[in-house]
Amino acid sequence: MHLPIQHVFLKLAAIIQPWAAGLCILCFLFGLPIALLFSPPDYQQGDTVRIMYIHVPAAWMGLFCYGVMAAGSASYLIWRHPVANMVAKASAPIGAMFTALCLLTGMLWGEPMWGTPWVWDARLTSMLVLFFLYLGYMALGDAFDSPEQGDKAAAILALVGSVNLPIIKFSVDWWNSLHQPSIFSMAGVSVDTAMLPPLFLMVGAFQLYYVVVVLMRVRAQVLTAKIRAARLMRAA
Amino acid sequence: MNTFFILVGRDLRLSVRHRADTVMVAGFFAITVILFPFGIGPEPGVLERVGAGILWVTALLASLLSLDHLFSDDEQDGALDLLLTSPAAPTVVVAAKIIAHWLTTGLPLTLLAPVLGITLQMPSSSAAPMMTALLIGTPTLSLIGAVGAALTLGARRRGILMPLVVLPLYIPILIFGVGAIDTTGMGFDAGGLFAVLGGFLLIAAALCPWAAAAALKIASE
Amino acid sequence: MNTFFILVGRDLRLSVRHRADTVMVAGFFAITVILFPFGIGPEPGVLERVGAGILWVTALLASLLSLDHLFSDDEQDGALDLLLTSPAAPTVVVAAKIIAHWLTTGLPLTLLAPVLGITLQMPSSSAAPMMTALLIGTPTLSLIGAVGAALTLGARRRGILMPLVVLPLYIPILIFGVGAIDTTGMGFDAGGLFAVLGGFLLIAAALCPWAAAAALKIASE
Amino acid sequence: MLGFGMVRAMSDQTQSPVTLGVRDLSARRGGRTIFEGLSFELQNSQSMAVVGPNGSGKSTLLRILAGLLRSETGTIQIDPDDRGAICFAGHRDGLKGALTVHENLRFWANLYGAAEPAVEHAVGRMALETVLDMPADMLSAGWRRRAGLARLALGTASIWILDEPYTALDTENVARIDTLLSTHVESGGIALLATHQAPGFTPTQRIDMADYRAKVPEGPEMDW
Amino acid sequence: MLGFGMVRAMSDQTQSPVTLGVRDLSARRGGRTIFEGLSFELQNSQSMAVVGPNGSGKSTLLRILAGLLRSETGTIQIDPDDRGAICFAGHRDGLKGALTVHENLRFWANLYGAAEPAVEHAVGRMALETVLDMPADMLSAGWRRRAGLARLALGTASIWILDEPYTALDTENVARIDTLLSTHVESGGIALLATHQAPGFTPTQRIDMADYRAKVPEGPEMDW
Ligand code: HEM
Numbered sequence A: 001m002h003l004p005i006q007h008v009f010l011k012l013a014a015i016i017q018p019w020a021a022g023l024c025i026l027c028f029l030f031g032l033p034i035a036l037l038f039s040p041p042d043y044q045q046g047d048t049v050r051i052m053y054i055h056v057p058a059a060w061m062g063l064f065c066y067g068v069m070a071a072g073s074a075s076y077l078i079w080r081h082p083v084a085n086m087v088a089k090a091s092a093p094i095g096a097m098f099t100a101l102c103l104l105t106g107m108l109w110g111e112p113m114w115g116t117p118w119v120w121d122a123r124l125t126s127m128l129v130l131f132f133l134y135l136g137y138m139a140l141g142d143a144f145d146s147p148e149q150g151d152k153a154a155a156i157l158a159l160v161g162s163v164n165l166p167i168i169k170f171s172v173d174w175w176n177s178l179h180q181p182s183i184f185s186m187a188g189v190s191v192d193t194a195m196l197p198p199l200f201l202m203v204g205a206f207q208l209y210y211v212v213v214v215l216m217r218v219r220a221q222v223l224t225a226k227i228r229a230a231r232l233m234r235a236a
Numbered sequence B, C: 001m002n003t004f005f006i007l008v009g010r011d012l013r014l015s016v017r018h019r020a021d022t023v024m025v026a027g028f029f030a031i032t033v034i035l036f037p038f039g040i041g042p043e044p045g046v047l048e049r050v051g052a053g054i055l056w057v058t059a060l061l062a063s064l065l066s067l068d069h070l071f072s073d074d075e076q077d078g079a080l081d082l083l084l085t086s087p088a089a090p091t092v093v094v095a096a097k098i099i100a101h102w103l104t105t106g107l108p109l110t111l112l113a114p115v116l117g118i119t120l121q122m123p124s125s126s127a128a129p130m131m132t133a134l135l136i137g138t139p140t141l142s143l144i145g146a147v148g149a150a151l152t153l154g155a156r157r158r159g160i161l162m163p164l165v166v167l168p169l170y171i172p173i174l175i176f177g178v179g180a181i182d183t184t185g186m187g188f189d190a191g192g193l194f195a196v197l198g199g200f201l202l203i204a205a206a207l208c209p210w211a212a213a214a215a216l217k218i219a220s221e
Numbered sequence D, E: 001m002l003g004f005g006m007v008r009a010m011s012d013q014t015q016s017p018v019t020l021g022v023r024d025l026s027a028r029r030g031g032r033t034i035f036e037g038l039s040f041e042l043q044n045s046q047s048m049a050v051v052g053p054n055g056s057g058k059s060t061l062l063r064i065l066a067g068l069l070r071s072e073t074g075t076i077q078i079d080p081d082d083r084g085a086i087c088f089a090g091h092r093d094g095l096k097g098a099l100t101v102h103e104n105l106r107f108w109a110n111l112y113g114a115a116e117p118a119v120e121h122a123v124g125r126m127a128l129e130t131v132l133d134m135p136a137d138m139l140s141a142g143w144r145r146r147a148g149l150a151r152l153a154l155g156t157a158s159i160w161i162l163d164e165p166y167t168a169l170d171t172e173n174v175a176r177i178d179t180l181l182s183t184h185v186e187s188g189g190i191a192l193l194a195t196h197q198a199p200g201f202t203p204t205q206r207i208d209m210a211d212y213r214a215k216v217p218e219g220p221e222m223d224w
């Protein structure tokens, strides 16, 4: 039924993927050394500030992936768009990974900065909640005897869970948190401008990595679906 | 609307008459209030400090555990099929069940809160903010929980899925709920926190019955 | 004896595979550990002070709530009738269910206790007494709870009856269990308290399976 | 008598049209197509027996028609198209054991918008007078079934969809259900029933699910 | 064939004696005497149909004989008197929906002490091969019933007590159960079955519960 769309998708993916992969590698090649070696140390934090170049992009990607997942789920539920669901499903593990990376680097950073790896602070907890939501999405999708049922249930959960995104975003403003407030705000940029190029390189690298992996995973799903359809046709 | 009251009435009757876990809630609170001073020891400073937290956590657990049966009892004996094929719209069925659930879990807790507060040695001035916070917050628990219960209805390993799905969404309510009580207790104005709780309730009321009804239709397949 | 392991195996398999509340226990603990610091606030002194209490109360609640389904699932689908008419003696059936219940509630909690302790900011020296106390205490919870579950099986308003029947018997274990952890934590010898917990376990193990089997026969009528 | 036909007759004198038609229906469950290419149409006063061996998809078909499952392909046309036009009775009777028979029945009556006399009428039709105040879980299997089916006799639905209604009933009560069915059909209603027993009244149509079996192998091939 | 008779025959060559007798039985439920003065005796290779209208006490009688209920008065004599001599199958089949058919069956086989070949034999007798790896709650009503009754075919029990075994089964499977029953009885076993359908094999005895109805008024008088 939806084969044309999937076909278009496969074609597009085949074009985009190598470019994205190449760019991603370039970003990492330039970004990592600059971030970890050549960028200036912070006047307060010293070299530990370099964790930021992993932590912040990971945090943003954690949020971004959930956004994609929620949008994909919505269009799957509303327009029954199978590719949208595949994108949502493919984003979940990547998002969970970035979220975990953010949590881990945050804990590593917290040890020297706050004297403790973990506090039950709103920003930290809502991020942990995001991680659980990812887990819940994946677990729920797998928990049904019929795959469609799981897909739909998980899609509903993704939508309902998206209320968590603003909570994460604004948690530092709503509660007096240990955590840094946003770098970018109405008032302008609050870090040394020398830190921005490596930060953006890393953000770009992570983003491109996401694009590459999502395309790979969706392609795999499309092909699996094709194979299954073919098997059923042959069996019939 | 009439249909709605018929459905609420039935669920209430069942939870009074039945061997239902919903009635357990009053017992559950009593237990908590008996057990915690035992477990924590009678030192007044400590108990008082954690009172609001204990109340809210209890509310969350009670809600979570009783929700497990919100739809599954009716599913087991076939009544859910009949309800979904009846003249009542699925959203109305879900909304009625949510209200009935709140009336048998959230409301008793809210009403008992002052008593529980005294037993947990909280200052009597905290009674009003406590009741207000619970009154606004507990319906949201029922609403969100119903979505979780419906989503996991046909699922395998449901026992572990329910908390995984529902709790992340409960945590904000817990934070604001406790915050509202404690802030008032410290003599500050907690209007903003109550407003946020109210906002959650409005959002949940607007979304959850539909989400749960949609999930229920999926589960019944 | 062989029969016994077959029955335990089945219940374990069900609780892993099934939509069962028993598996919920791991989730339940995780929740508790996440929720309480939230509810109580992150101040280290307070949390540390109430850690043992929270762990034990969690154990009690988890035990109580999962016991609700110890026999009723099998009763609902007719399996209990078949078990009672099978070659397995009712006492063996009950004993197997109790062991399976402990393996899925008490044991995970005991094993998780050190981790939970850290999260609740308890000193790492408390890990050993905590685990010992839970290891001796939690089987007693399952044993006593099984009697309660069997007694209330056919009863109306079962949800409210279970806690009423079981909790008074749980409280001594709570008191001694928390006492044992806290006493060791303060650097004293808690041998006597552990011995009392052990004594409870022996008495419960000697009496409860028979009592529960007798109650079950009555309930099946 | 206050059956569906009566109510209709009172309201608009002429028999309102009732239709249940499906065209080219197929159903999928557990990753396997259960049946395909099924079409039929029922009009006022028509009834259909759905037969077929175990697992051939009778219950699946009835649940699809009742709106509880989605079909894989095909169209379903139901008229009147309002909720409550269909009364479904499945394998499980949905009685609440803690409530009395009367309470159970009254709940459904309220929900279906039937008046108190309709409840009394239904009680009479199913001869439930003696057990009205018994909690439903004290009933024997057959009585329970009968109490469950009393919902039909409330007379609000024009299309009855029954999945093995005769289960656990003795001959007297089988006849009672048969009478109920034939009165309903005679007064303009539609009835579908899946059964392994030959009903005592003669349905106007009959569909054998074995004829619509999907042409895929059963068993290990399914991909759930 | 590896039925009960076979096992016995292998073990002691001669047919071991099996008896199920009751004398002057009466039963009380919900504060009301259901039946009274019931006596009968079954020996090797005898079988009995328990008939009677809904609510007459068939299930109650069978549950008493299976040891699940206590009788009010009367004596019951069962031989061999060990646990496991009786295999009971009630209205509900006790299958665990989360386990596959095979897992369900193997559990009962282990519990009854039947060996692996007995499981295979039972699977063959009930033709369950294609659904062995399906979770039981994915089965249709009739398949589920069949999977539940496969327990009988394990061949360990000498006395079968069946409450409406034919429910939800199509003709082919009704015949399957009939064959199972007659093989069991022929090889020296005893079978009791409550049913509203005439079984395809002829039980040697027949008891109508209506004949033993207690002489107290039915209905509102009950004092539960
Ligand atoms: C486990 C602990 C931590 C977690 C879960 C966490 C989580 C997050 C999240 C979710 C963001 C993205 C916020 C947004 O986009 O608005 C973020 C950004 C950031 N985090 Fe953390 N963090 C943790 C620890 C830390 C620590 C210890 C530091 C440094 C002292 C830190 C510094 C920052 C900075 C500077 C940003 C960028 C702020 C922005 O632009 O929003 N984080 N973190």
Ligand SMILES: Nc1ncnc2c1ncn2[C@@H]1O[C@H](COP(=O)(O)OP(=O)(O)OP(=O)(O)O)[C@@H](O)[C@H]1O
Residues within 6 Å of the ligand: A145, D029, D030, D034, D052, D053, D054, D055, D056, D057, D058, D059, D060, D061, D209, E137, E138, E139, E140, E141, E142, E143, E168, E170
């Ligand atoms: N919940 C389910 N999930 C997956 N497959 C199912 C489910 N229920 C039934 N099936 C499959 O669908 C098929 C048709 O089942 P259905 O219940 O419609 O049969 P039926 O004709 O009603 O049989 P019976 O006479 O035994 O009641 C069966 O092969 C069964 O395996």
Ligand SMILES: Nc1ncnc2c1ncn2[C@@H]1O[C@H](COP(=O)(O)OP(=O)(O)OP(=O)(O)O)[C@@H](O)[C@H]1O
Residues within 6 Å of the ligand: C221, D137, D138, D139, D140, D141, D142, D143, D168, D170, E029, E030, E034, E052, E053, E054, E055, E056, E057, E058, E059, E060, E061, E209
């Ligand atoms: N749990 C119970 N508590 C009290 N009374 C009961 C209970 N179960 C059954 N009874 C009563 O016992 C009587 C006999 O019930 P039983 O189930 O033995 O009948 P039955 O002959 O099997 O009927 P059916 O053909 O409907 O299955 C009924 O009148 C019923 O009201």
Ligand SMILES: [Mg+2]
Residues within 6 Å of the ligand: D058, D059, D060, D163, E140, E141, E142
């Ligand atoms: Mg069926």
Ligand SMILES: [Mg+2]
Residues within 6 Å of the ligand: D140, D141, D142, E058, E059, E060, E163
């Ligand atoms: Mg019966």
